[in-house]
Amino acid sequence: MKIKDAIDKIPGGLMLVPLFLGALCKTFIPWAPDYFAGFTKGMMTGVIPILAVWFFCMGASIKLNAAGTVLRKSGTIVLTKLLAAWAITIVAAMFIPAEGIQTGFFAGLSILAIVCAMDMTNGGLYASLMQTYGTKEEAGAFVLTSIESGPLMSMIILGASGAATFEPQIYVGAVLPFIIGFVLGNLDPKLREFFSPGGMLMIPFFAFALGNTIDLNTLISPLAFLGIFLAIMVIILTGIPLILADKYIGGGTGTAGLAASSTAGAAAANPVAIAAVAPQFTEVAKTATTLVAICVIVTSILVPILTGIWYKKFGKGKAEAKDVPLSSKAAAH
Template sequence: MRIVETIEKVPGGMMLIPLLLGSVVKTFFPGFLEYGSFTTALFKNGALPLIALLIVATGAQISLRQSKAVLVKTSVLLLAKTIIPGFLIIIYGYIFGKAGILGFSLLAVLVAFINSNGGLWLALAARYGDSNDQGAYIASALNDGPFFTLLFLGLSGLGSIPWKYIVAAIIPFLVGFIWGNLDKKFAEMMKPTARITIPFFSFSLGAGIDLRSLFVGGFTGIIIGVAVTIITGTLGYLSYRYLLREKSAIGFAIGTTAGNSVATPAIVADADPSFKPFLAVATPQVAASVLVTAILVPIFTHYLDRRLRAS
């Protein structure tokens, strides 16, 4: 049976399908999650330690020997994808509060907008960019996690985020980064971590979501995903065009939501319980944004590349 192959045909499938399965179990077979021992530890409570391991592995893949051109492109992408959208969404939070408007909570919008899908970036950079663009994957490695979300909420005062949570969010990354640069074999050993951990922590996250909230959050999540694609993809393209002076479509490819970000709302709610009322809807909204951006961004990037080549 080609189960893995079939799941991977769905954009973001290795994240989204286990998430949905976990939600089905939560809704119809909740007793399974309460068996105790290893069953409960993995399928109900396993998300945070598995995500921490993935963050260690991500840090281990970043080398101090990256070229200047790669670091410049990384900085530009972080500006377009994380810093500028983050400030704009914080303004949204000041105006409308944590609940936002029309079901678009501050938590869901911030999480969906300020991180990017590194795997999709690498795939598109290989086709529409060059080796430096591929190296700029570092931007996704840095913003793909809870650190920037916690930092924005904490510094803005919109969330009561203790500094220890912000520091704790980046320590696993630093451990991986330092160890990976000291010992290349450790970096190589950690490469498969994403493929191993993502389906399991996704199921655990889904096990905290009732299917009814998933249907409610799915529609608004689609709208968020379209907005993420258009707004942050355009910012990425314009940053390449006017800051890097490159007439390239690859900048648009940053307009995605990372699969790992589905875990971030739970991490924020753990740091600041005032966000817990928004968690049940924010998580499926972010999951929907992951899927929508994974579909739209390659289409837009390809179309933009054809237009630029024809001009």
């Protein structure tokens, strides 16, 4: 059976297929991890340790002379995502009251839901897509996306300055495996050669574990259509600036920008966390959580597909053109 060939025909298939299988497990057999326990439970629920090993391997695969590219890509993606979310929030606040919209198709939509859906990129999803459609340096550009983690940036965008607790060691911990891998890979080329394949090998395992955090029943809740609409807006309103920034600032093809136009899984926890320190959001926190969860699911499905299509139409050709020797180009003229 040519299973791998079939998966490769699906845009982002190496990430998307295991993700969907994990979501099916979470939806129809949510008791499985506790029932089987042991290593099976670890594989189904071990998102964090699997991701840590994955990031370590990616760090080890990047050469020192590429560090500038990684930081440039990281900074471009993070700043563009945050600025886009900030601008969207400012505009939305002109039309949406603090208590959210109460009637019509948009009933339940609030500023809180918009901010939490817009401002956090799914770093694991982005990195896995760049492993398939980008370069090692682009894959490593997830390194600064940890700055977006937690409710801090959402609260800053909402204007709740001083209301959040910022613990620097959490952000250090998020990038430490990558940094250690990067250091070891550059101290010893043999270590880089040994660990580098792990970046690609870990993708389906991480995707399956991530899928086991997604309950597909969320898609049939009363807020499903609004959540799907919000997810599409996340991709459009953050994806367009990210594509432009990647092309004209990051020096890419736009593929990395589109790959970053998702909603992070951790974003679903932000509405409640923000409401705990900003009581004015208490009434909309539950609805916002549901909407953001739907955004996580929908963007996890759509972004890999759209990124694969974009790469085939715009990214792959440009990458191949860069590989053509200058002498060949001159001969063509």
